[in-house]
Amino acid sequence: MITLQNIKKSYFIGERELPILKGINLEIREGEFVILMGVSGSGKTTLMNIIGLLDKQTEGEFYFMDTYVDGLDDEALASFRNRHIGFVFQQFFLLPYLNAIENVLIPMVYSDKQIKHPRDKAKRLLEKFGLLERIHNRPSQLSGGEQQRVAIARALINDPDLILADEPTGALDSKTGNEIMELFGMLNEDGKTVIVVTHDPKLASFGKRLIRIEDGTISEDITA
Amino acid sequence: MGLSQKISQLREFLEETIKILYYYRSRVVFSFSGVALGILSICVIITTIDGANKKAYEIFEALGPDAIMIFGGTERQRMARERANTLTINDADSLQRIGGIYDVLKIFAVRGVNMKYRDRKWQTQAVGATENYFSSFTWGLQSGSFFSSEEYDNAEAVCVIGATVYEELFKGENAIGKVIQIGKLPAKVVGVLEERGGTVGGPRIDDRVVMPLTTVMSRLSNEKRFLSMIRLKTNRDPDETIEDVKSVLRKNHGIQGAEDDFMTRSSKDILQFVSVISGSLFLFLGTAAVVALVVSGFVLANLFYLTIQERKKDIGIRRAYGATRKGILLSFLFESVFITIIGGIAGVLLSIALQGTFEKLFDIPMVFSFKVVVFSLVFSFLTGVLSGLKPALKASRIEPIEAIRG
Numbered sequence: 001m002i003t004l005q006n007i008k009k010s011y012f013i014g015e016r017e018l019p020i021l022k023g024i025n026l027e028i029r030e031g032e033f034v035i036l037m038g039v040s041g042s043g044k045t046t047l048m049n050i051i052g053l054l055d056k057q058t059e060g061e062f063y064f065m066d067t068y069v070d071g072l073d074d075e076a077l078a079s080f081r082n083r084h085i086g087f088v089f090q091q092f093f094l095l096p097y098l099n100a101i102e103n104v105l106i107p108m109v110y111s112d113k114q115i116k117h118p119r120d121k122a123k124r125l126l127e128k129f130g131l132l133e134r135i136h137n138r139p140s141q142l143s144g145g146e147q148q149r150v151a152i153a154r155a156l157i158n159d160p161d162l163i164l165a166d167e168p169t170g171a172l173d174s175k176t177g178n179e180i181m182e183l184f185g186m187l188n189e190d191g192k193t194v195i196v197v198t199h200d201p202k203l204a205s206f207g208k209r210l211i212r213i214e215d216g217t218i219s220e221d222i223t224a
Numbered sequence: 225m226g227l228s229q230k231i232s233q234l235r236e237f238l239e240e241t242i243k244i245l246y247y248y249r250s251r252v253v254f255s256f257s258g259v260a261l262g263i264l265s266i267c268v269i270i271t272t273i274d275g276a277n278k279k280a281y282e283i284f285e286a287l288g289p290d291a292i293m294i295f296g297g298t299e300r301q302r303m304a305r306e307r308a309n310t311l312t313i314n315d316a317d318s319l320q321r322i323g324g325i326y327d328v329l330k331i332f333a334v335r336g337v338n339m340k341y342r343d344r345k346w347q348t349q350a351v352g353a354t355e356n357y358f359s360s361f362t363w364g365l366q367s368g369s370f371f372s373s374e375e376y377d378n379a380e381a382v383c384v385i386g387a388t389v390y391e392e393l394f395k396g397e398n399a400i401g402k403v404i405q406i407g408k409l410p411a412k413v414v415g416v417l418e419e420r421g422g423t424v425g426g427p428r429i430d431d432r433v434v435m436p437l438t439t440v441m442s443r444l445s446n447e448k449r450f451l452s453m454i455r456l457k458t459n460r461d462p463d464e465t466i467e468d469v470k471s472v473l474r475k476n477h478g479i480q481g482a483e484d485d486f487m488t489r490s491s492k493d494i495l496q497f498v499s500v501i502s503g504s505l506f507l508f509l510g511t512a513a514v515v516a517l518v519v520s521g522f523v524l525a526n527l528f529y530l531t532i533q534e535r536k537k538d539i540g541i542r543r544a545y546g547a548t549r550k551g552i553l554l555s556f557l558f559e560s561v562f563i564t565i566i567g568g569i570a571g572v573l574l575s576i577a578l579q580g581t582f583e584k585l586f587d588i589p590m591v592f593s594f595k596v597v598v599f600s601l602v603f604s605f606l607t608g609v610l611s612g613l614k615p616a617l618k619a620s621r622i623e624p625i626e627a628i629r630g
């Protein structure tokens with residue numbers, strides 16, 4: 001599903017080159033549940049941005065769904081993200097002026113997929129996550145755990161192939177965090193490919209495969 | 225992608241825009257009201273100028289394009305609203321002999337005359353005029369008749385009353401044949417003039433009684449020589465005729481090189497006067513409108529710019545979920561245009577609601593037309609695009625990772 005070949009990424013501060021990723025080789029297959037672990041500054045977020053087509057590598061080749069995505073322009077990348085990736089972020093990033101169900105429907109505004117009755121689907125997803133009574137609530141009226149579950153419903157509305165979560169438990173207490181991780185496990189059981197990026201070692205046990213990033217390279221890759 | 229999906233996406237987008245604007249309403253209100261005020265001014269300008277032109281045309285029609293009026297007194301005295309009687313009956317007779325003049329109307333008016341019918345009182349002007357008064361002004365009757373040549377020649381105490389006087393003294397009852405007191409003179413009402421309305425020739429055109437000139441001069445006041453006004457109609461070029469009129473009067477009055485002690489006015493002058501009024505109105509209100517629109521445009525642009533900083537994450541998440549740069553640009557531009565268009569519509573509605581007030585203020589009727597609406601909407605649209613462009617461009621350039629990183 002995802003193939004990374006010798007991916008390098010550097011930032012330039014003036015003349016000085018600051019290497020973040022120093023040659024990553026990685027293959028992720030459909031149906032995997034990957035925990036991408038690394039401390040702050042290890043390059044894990046940069047790697048996630050590249051996998052999520054939000055950023056471009058300086059060097060190396062990247063295939064997503066057997067497509068060589070490096071040559072795609074802004075419009076094609078946007079469409080690709082919309083079709084294939086569901087993002088979940090640490091700060092939830094729900095839009096404050098929309099209620100829960102409207103937030104879930106955001107990707108549909110940009111979608112060209114044929115999804116029948118998206119509103120009913122959004123409602124089913126929220127119901128599945130125990131938020132049926134909350135569908136008309138604004139984000140400010142929801143707890144952190146509830147907001148994150150709305151965000152996950154949003155990630156799923158467009159039937160993506162990959163769920164990409166960046167520190168999804170970072171803003172939650174550990175009990176709620178565990179519930180969210182179990183939710184990802186459930187989605188993975190249903191067949192979704194899930195990648196969770198985190199610095200928190202306690203989350204390692206939730207995945208089926210643990211990839212540890214250290215100083216811009218993969219230092220450990222364990223499949224359970 | 226199916227059409228129905230496109231439509232439902234569009235509806236979703238529209239609903240979202242409204243929610244966004246509601247969420248940022250305190251900012252929206254400022255820009256909105258600025259645009260509304262600007263458009264209000266533009267509406268007032270256009271409708272008032274149209275109204276002024278219409279009024280000018282009506283005056284032109286009512287006076288006749290071939291009419292020339294002559295008043296006593298110098299231009300300066302007239303500006304100071306002083307009255308000086310310098311025109312005589314003799315002058316009128318000399319003017320009659322100028323080639324091309326086919327109608328000479330002599331008028332001697334007495335202002336502030338007390339009138340009485342039974343216990344009802346009214347004060348107005350008594351206009352003494354030659355018989356051609358009514359035909360010259362193409363003024364018809366609602367009842368009765370004009371005074372006859374016989375009544376004129378015999379200086380009989382008869383009068384034709386204006387619609388306002390009729391309302392005040394008779395309140396809709398039959399007036400023909402009734403005797404009213406005009407000053408100290410009991411006069412028989414022979415006719416009631418039809419209503420001319422407020423715009424043509426001043427707001428009080430209907431507030432007058434018209435009597436034979438002979439009667440007014442000999443029995444109402446004791447004026448043997450002077451007239452207040454002479455009105456001519458010519459079938460030659462009015463400007464040429466005016467030159468002839470001036471030379472005859474200068475000769476009669478013995479003026480050589482000094483300032484004329486009379487003034488002439490043609491319908492052309494009135495048209496010119498109205499166009500000057502509408503010109504200054506245009507300048508004044510036009511400036512106000514442009515200032516209002518520019519200021520509201522700047523306010524809109526700046527507030528918008530601020531919200532973009534605040535909405536960085538919003539933009540980031542939309543980009544992550546498939547919004548293109550172009551999509552972000554368009555949605556932000558749309559927001560801005562939406563505000564200004566709604567503001568523009570409010571401005572148009574406000575100007576319609578305030579029509580009465582403005583008409584009183586400027587004493588010019590406002591004429592609303594389709595043109596006004598189109599003009600207003602185009603201006604609102606342009607304000608929205610121009611002020612929204614820079615913020616929208618900025619929004620579209622935000623990279624998703626930079627937005628999401630926080």
